Amino acid sequence: MNRPVWLACILLACAAAALGQVDSEALANSQQDDESWLMYGRNYSAWRYSPLDQIDTGNVGQIAPAWIFQTAESGKFQTTPLVRDGVMYVTGPSNHAWALDLKTGRELWHYSEPVPDDLTLCCGKPNRGFAILGNLLFKVNMQATLVALDATTGDVVWEVESADYRKGYSNTVAPLVVNGMVVVGIAGAEFGTRDFIDAYDAETGERRWRFWTVPGPGEPGNETWGGDSWKRGGASTWITGSYDPELNLIYWGTGNPGPDLDGAPRPGDNLYSDSMLALDADTGELRWHFQFTPHDVHDWDSVADPVLIDVEIDGQPRKALVHANRNGHFYALDRTSGEYLFARAYTEVNWADGMTSAGRPILIPGREPTDEGTLTCPGMGGGHNWHATSYSPQTGLYYFNSGDGCQIYHGATQDFVEGEFYLGSAMENVTGEPREGSILAVDPGTGDRRWRFPLVSPPTSGMLSTGGGLLFAGTLEGYFVALDAADGRLLWRLQTGGPVRAPAITYRFEGRQYVATAAGSAIIAFALPR
């Protein structure tokens, strides 16, 4: 290499570093980067904990909005913004996204892509966030596509279709970048799709591997589906997983089998629905699985955060994976092997009387949906549904929300029609019994509840814990709150004017700590007064 070319390469490398481009090392060390928020769960272990402590239990009462960005778009804002190098990257509903100036909240660019008129959806048009690598941002669109955007301009660099939306597929998940690949899940189980987890080359968009969450003929687990019911087996993967670089394993939860409430067409355990999967990050091969709710007939997706912590359980140090399941139980698994460690009910449960030593629920008879209806707790939404959770190494506690209450489950046999709802009936609320909620703090080594903050409505927001001893969360009625992470005491609140459906993030910019969240259809960044 001659001297000018060599020099140019050095300059380019310096320029890339100066621009703060995100490489694999930066992602692996994201927990130590106070000035950025680089992935959905903040670190590969999905802790959503920042050691930042400028805002703490003593001064949080003084924080106020530093800026507010009004998106002027409607729909559910469930995004986890990313932050790096002075810019915030935010996704919104209906295929919108923005880049915002961290200093002022002013828009730098706006990306949008129309949602097809004939796209059928179960649950609105939310999106849960970007992933980032180099100068590329990755997001899914509602019509089951994955796009890479130039972080500087918002221009599309490549776009791939993961699945045909006309068959009932859609997508809302925040991607996860691992080893130069963009890993994404898919949604569609309410329409009798057969679902998967995909990994795409971050530079080209070429698919590197796919793991079908419902095994096909000849594959282990296919025998857990009667007849050809596996073809419509669901097991969506609509919430971001986690990653252990040391084990090179990706952990990802799966959703309900299809049809949701009618088990008759699909006799058997219906693997790998309602399961936690551990996949080899390089090949997508299954290393282990654990099924939380075999043969689910209550729509208890198991997609919620798989959080990786090293913790003592029964006197033994464990590399654990903890997970609050929609079926009403908090679980701890050994993440090296998938071994069941324990489960504890965290809300009212009337369908299982504990677990076997292997973690299989001991069923209470008569809780299956019927035509006339069966009262079962928790209700269809859980328990803990999907909202982002947080683990604070400072308090040693794990934080998640819970919907509390029961529902009446109605079942009915229904033939499959491609692209149409394949639910096997529906739920109804119990008259005079409003569904409420909780923010819970649990000891991850025992499942013991340390405190509960009651909510008058089912929860909507995720969690953020910080080194300032704080837990940030929001409510359906529009409050954004700071609780004492140690005991759940309310320390600060603000009525934002719109439902808080997203988890908050935090970062340091020009020496100040900010806490930012989506509320209503706005993004608000809070800080202490200058």
Add this chain to the structure above:
Amino acid sequence: MRWRVLTLLVSLAVGAAGQELERSPFHGDETSIGVGKASFRLRCSACHGIHAEGGKGPPLNRGEFAAGNRDVDIYRVIARGVPGTEMPAYGTRNTEENIWRIVAFLRTFEAVGDERVDGNAERGEAIFWGTGGCGGCHKVGRRGASYGPDLTRIGRSRSVQHLREALLDPGKDLPAGYFVVKVVTRDGRTVSGIGSGIDDFSAQLRDASGRLHSFLREDVESIEREFTSLMPSYGESLSDQQQRDLLVYMQALRGEESR
């Protein structure tokens, strides 16, 4: 593959407005009816009942429909909604094919006719504004009070069974947004009324005089939400004939008085 053929027929015949067909192309098709039933339970059962028996919305299992008994009439109501009632338009949330499947499901119920009530609307009106005292809480058109739900169009949106239930057991199925808030202040006073809002930190309510009260939880002893009705039962205070007269009057409230 049968449904594919039917879908094609729909696509050809319906057009963008979905109004060209008189009859659901899925009429009598068991598979489509099953899908229509599933969609009904997902989208419609919260108001019309899990078995289409009615609730906050009118019953749809009697083979007769307020907006007309042709398939296309039912289609139009689902797609466009009913202005002035809680019935929203589902045309933007469902494909045309799926709405036709719901229509096919609803046409599986045999016509049994709506329940006829032996009463007199004029006498019912007199009870409403007189001895019954209903106008002290409810509005019809511009007359009456706004403490309880507006009944201007109640005959369009509630079945006679639901109206009777509301008259005899008002707390059994409360209208959306109606609940009672009971506040005990630090000095021991109790303030209760219809809740305008409640959250984890505050509550707003209107008392029987219509006055607004707003409380922060930190300033009071307790705030409780009760899913009961402040309306008394009329099972004892009105005779059977008076109840029937009142029902017939309310059945006739279809919005014309709102001028």
